[in-house]
Amino acid sequence: MVLYNAPTNKMHVDEIVDAHVLVVGSGGAGVRAAIEASRYGGVVMVSKTIAGKGGCTTMAEGGYNAVLRDRDSIQVHREDTLKGGAYLNDPALVDALVTEAPERMADLVRWGAVFDVTEDRMVAQRPFGGQRFPRTCYAGDRTGHEMIMTLLDRLDATDTHLYQEVSVVDLVKDENGAVAGAIALDRDGNVILFRSDATVLATGGGTQVYDISTNSAAGTGDGFAMAYRAGAELIDMEMVQFHPTGAVYPYDARGRLVTEAVRGEGGILLNARRERFMERYDPERMELSTRDVVARAIATEVLEGRGTSRGGVYLDVTHLSAETIESRLPVMLEQFLAYGVDIRREPMEVAPTAHHIMGGVRITPECRTTLPGLFACGEVAGGVHGANRLGGNALAETQVFGKRAGEFAGKAPARSGRIDDAAIDERLRMLDGFFEGTVNPADVRKDLKLTMWNQAGIFRNAADLRAALEQIRRLADQRLRAASTANLLECCTVRNMCTTASLIVRCALLRPENRGAHVRRDAGVLTDPATSPFGHTYISLAREGIERREVAA
Amino acid sequence: MKSVTLRISRFDPARDTEPHFEEYTVRVNEGARVLHALHAVRDEHDPTLTYRYCCGSGQCGSCAVRVDGKPVLACMEEARDGMTVEPLDLPVLKDLMVDLEPVIAKIARICPAPDAGLPAREEIEAIKPLRDCIECLCCVSACPALQVTDFAGPTVLRQEMRLALDPRDSGDRITDAIEKGLFYCTTCKRCTEVCPKEIDIPGKAIEKLREIANRRGLTLPRHQEVARLIQETGRSVERTQPTFLEQVPEVIEPDGPVRGEVGFFVGCMFNGRVPQTALDAMEVLKRNGIRVIVPHDQVCCGSPLIRTGQTSFVEDLKKKNIEAFARRGIKTVMTICAGCGATLKNDYETPFEVKDVTEVLTEYGIEPPAKLDITATYHDPCHLLRGQGIREQPRTLLREAVREFVEMPSQCCGAGGGVRSGVPEEAKALGAKRDEAVRATGADVVVTVCPFCEFHIADCTDVPVKNLVTILLEGYRKKDAEREGGA
Helix, strand or coil, X not given: CCCCCCCCCCCCEEEEEEEEEEEECCCHHHHHHHHHHHHHCCEEEEECCCCCCCCCCCCCCCCEECCCCCCCCHHHHHHHHHHHCCCCCCHHHHHHHHHHHHHHHHHHHHCCCCXXXXXXXXXXXXXXXXXXXXXXXXXXXXXXXXXXXXHHHHHHCCCCEEEECCEEEEEEEECCCCEEEEEEECCCCCEEEEEEEEEEECCCCCHHHCCCECCCCCCXXXXXXXXXHHCCCEXXXXXXXXXXXXXXXXXXXXXXXXXXXXXXXXXXXXCCCCCCCHHHHCCCCHHHCCHXXXXXXXXXXXXXXXXXXXXXXXXXXXCCCHHHHHHHCHHHHHHHHHCCCCCCCCCEEEEEEEEEECCEEECCCCCECCCCCEEECHHHEECCCCXXXXXXXXXXXXXXXXXXXXXXXXXCCCCCCCECHXXXXXXXXXXXXXXXXXXXXXXXXXXHHHHHHHHCCCEECHHHHHHHHHHHHHHHCCCEXXXXXXXXXXXHHHHHHHHHHHHHHHHHHHCCCCECCEEECCCCCCCCHHHCCEEEEEECCCCEEEEECCCCC | CEEEEEEEEECCCCCCCCCEEEEXXXXXXXXXXXXXXXXXXXXXXXXXXXXXXXCCCCCCCCCEEEECCEEEECCCCECCCCCEEECCCCCEEECCEECCHHHHHHCCCCCECCCCCCCCHHHHHHHHHHCCCCCCCHHHHHCCHHXXXXXXXXXXXXXXXXHHCCCCECCCHHHHHHHCCHHHCCCCCHHHHHCCCCCCHHHHHHHHHHHHHHHCCCCCHHHHXXXXXXXXXXXXXXXXXXXXXXXXXXXXXXXXXXXXEEEEECCHHHHHHCHHHHHHHHHHHHHCCEEEECCCCCCCCCHHHHHCCCCCCHHHHHHHHHHHHHCCCCCEEEECCHHHXXXXXXXXXXXXXXXXXXXXXXXXXXXXXXXXEEEEEECCCHHHXXXXXXXXXXXXXXXXXXXXXXXXCCCCCCCCCCHHXXXXXXXXXXXXHHHHHHHHHCCCEEEECCHHHHHHXXXXXXXXXXXXXXXXXXXXXXXXXXXXXXX
C-alpha cells in the first residue's frame, strides 16, 4: 500500500477507505442514493456535517410534489414543471420526476414518515406556486426535516458505512479517466482517501456564494466545483432561483427562508403603500405565480421605491386564524417570534433571497454524468427544473434521482484502472500551500458574496457580469491561509465557492436571452420560452457554449 | 453595529488538560445572534475557534451551546454583552464542539412492519408534537437525572413514545424505554424549558410511556403501593396522626375584615404528613383577611398517579375534587403544594381558577412580618417554577421576611416524578447535589413551597428546611412578641 507521503509534503494520506459505491453528501438525495445502492453492497457515505444536520433538505419547509389524486395527473404535473421551467428542462428528466415522485413518496410513508394526512387517510396536499393542482405534500412546515429523519432511520437499517464531519476536497480519477473516489479531510484536517467503483455526487446546492441566501452554511457549491475540476460538464449554471420571500431583518438573519407555504396557505403580498401589487404582475395566479415572477415583482417594487424602509415588502397572514398559523406554519411562527414579530398579529417583511441552483452537473435519466464512474443527483445535478424550479419539486427530485443514482451506481462494474497518484500528490501540495498562504479566507468569502449579489443577482447585464468575473478571478488567485489543519477545510470551501461563482457568471454571460430566473437587462434577443432557439448553456474544462435547438414553428 | 464582549470556553485536547475561558470583544450588527458573535470572534480574532453550526435558522440543531449556563441554539439566541458561552454538558471535542453522536445513536429508529400503511389523521396528530425534535441535545445537557444515573436522556425517551404512537412501528418501545431509564425522570420539566421546540417530553412522552407500562403491569412496585393506597383511602399518605382536615372547620374566617376568599386544596402531604405547615398557612391567611373554605370531601389530586402512569382512576379523583369546590361556588382554589397546584392547573379542566399560595398572598398584599434574623436561600420547586411559571412571588415574600436572601442555582431536588419512592438512590444523589448547593450559599435555612421538596431536601442536608408560610408565620410571631415586649 502506497501512502502518499513525499518528503516535501507535510500533508499525507492518513487513511484509505475502499467502497463499491461512494456517496458524497448526506441530504435527501445522498441518503436516498445510499439506501438504494446498499442493495448492491459496499456503500460508504461521506457527510461533511453530522448526517441529518447539514444541507438543505433538513431546512426545506414547504413540501414535496407528487400526483396522488385521481383529479390530478402526471401529464399536468409534467406540463406545470416544463412551463414553470420556461421549457429549458430536460424532458426525459422531467418524465422521471413526475412519474416516480408518487412511488418515492410511498417509500417514505412506508418507512415511517409523518406527513400530514386528510380525514380520509390520504397524504394531505397544499397548493404551491405555478401548479394547477394542489399537489404539494407536507409535514407542517418542516417537511424536509421529516423526510431526512425518516431516511436516516431507513439508512440505519442498511450496512452503509457512514463518515460524518468528513468533507470531500476533490474527486479522484484513475488512469482511464474514470472517477475512482475522492480525497477528503476529517474534522481535524486528517486526509482520507476514498476509493470506489462508482461515486455519487449528492452535495446539494451553493447559493451561499450570494450575500443573501437561504442555504445552510453547507450550501457552498462544493459539488459543482469538484465535478468541474474533475472534467464533468455542467449545464445552465446561470439559472439561480431567487426565492421571493426571505427575511429582511435582523441583518444577520437576512435571506432566511420564509416558506412558500405561507403563500400556499393564503398569505398575501403588500407593498409599503399596502397595495396588493401582484395584481400588476400576474393577476391570474397572484401570490401563487412562479417564484421567478414573484421574486422579480418584489424586487421591482423595492427598486421603484414602493418597498419598506428595510428594503422589503409585506407578507401578511393576519387574516388567517391563529390556529391555522400555529398548526400549518409553526416554524415560521417560532422564527419570527424569536425576532419579536408575531405573525398572527403583524405582517412579515420579506425580500428575495438566493435559494436554489437549477443548473448543475449534466446527467442522464440514470444519473450518469459525462464522466465515467461519476453519478449525480439532487441539487448538484442540472436539467430537471430548467430555468425556474417549482416549489415542491426539489424534495421530489432528491428522492426520484437519489434512488436512480443509487441504483445505477450500485449496478456499476468494478473499476480496474490504477488511481492517479500524481493528482493526489497535487492535492496534498495544494493543502500544504494553505499553510503558506497570507489571506484570511473569511475576507475572500465576504467579498465574493457581495460581488455575486451586486453583479450577478436577479437583474443582470454583461458589464456587471464581466466585472464580477474579473473580481472572482482575482479572489480565486488569493493565497488563502489555514491557521491550523482544521482550517484547511475553510480554504477548500472558499476555493469551491470561487469556482461555483465563476461558473454561474460565465454561463450568465453565455445566455443572451431572458429565460425563467435569468434576466439580462441588456438582453439582445427577445425570446418566448416555448419557442426560444436556445437550449442549455454548458461548461466544462474542455468547452463552453449555448445549445441551439430546433423549435417547431 | 454594536460592541459585544463575551467569554468563551476554550479547550484543545491536543494542548489543554482542562477548559479555560478567553474573553473577546467584537463588533456585531443589531439583533445579532450568539452565532454571529462567534463568527466575528473566529473571523477577526482566532480562526481556530471551533463550534458547530449549519442552517442558521433553528432547524438543524447543530449549534447548541450554553449561554450563561442555559442550553440554547446559538443561531436563535440574541447575543448579549457580557455573556459566557460554554459547550453543552457533554464530552467536549474542542472548544464549543461536543460529541453528539453517542446520544444520537441511542435515539431509536423506527422498525416499520412490512405491511405498514398510512396512519390515520388522529394518529399523525398525536405523533406530531413529539416529532419536532431537531436533536440539538439541549435537553440532554440540562437533564438532572443524567447527572446521577445512566438515563439515556429526555429526547431518547421522546422518540420511544413517538414510535409507540406509530401504528407502523413494530418495536417493543416499553421494554426499550424502561431499559433507557423510563423511571429515572423526575418530571422536573427542565428539558421542556430549554427545548427550542418546547416539546413537553415529561407530559407527552414520559408519563404516557409510564401509562403504557402500567397497562402491561410494569409499574414499579413502590408506585403500585401508592396507587393502592389512593384507591383505598383517597389519599397517597397513610394516616399516622390527626389530619389537617380533621383539625379545621369547613370555613376559616379571617381575624379582621374579609379582603378575599379562597377555597383550599390541601393535598395529601399537608393533610397527612405535615399538617402543621398547612395550619401555619391558615394562620397567615387569617391574619391577612382571607377567608378560607376547606371542603372536607376533597381527595388526592392524582399527581402521584399521573406522574407514574397509573391513570385508570384519575378521572374519578378529578371529578370528586372539581365537584367538591364547584358545589360550594368557589371561584379561586388555592394550593400550597407545588405538585397539587401544577396538577390542578395543567391536568385538570376546572370551572374555577387555581392559584398557588404565593400568588394569592402577593396579589392581595400581606401585612409585613418582622424580619427574621437569618440568611435564607430559596429552592425552586420544579412544579412551581416550571409547572406553574412561578418564580418571583415566593422571592418577593421571602425578602420581606428574612434579614438576607441569597439565590441558589435552581435544580430539581430529586423527589418528583415518583423517583423518591421508586428510585431512592437517584433521589438521594440529586438531594446530595442540593446539599452542596445549599451549603455553598452559606444560608441558615432553606425555604421552599413544596412539601415533597421540603421533606426530601431535609433528608439530604443538615441545614433546616422550612416552608415559606412557616417563615411568614414566624415573622408575625416575632412581630407580635416585639410589640408585646415594647408595650
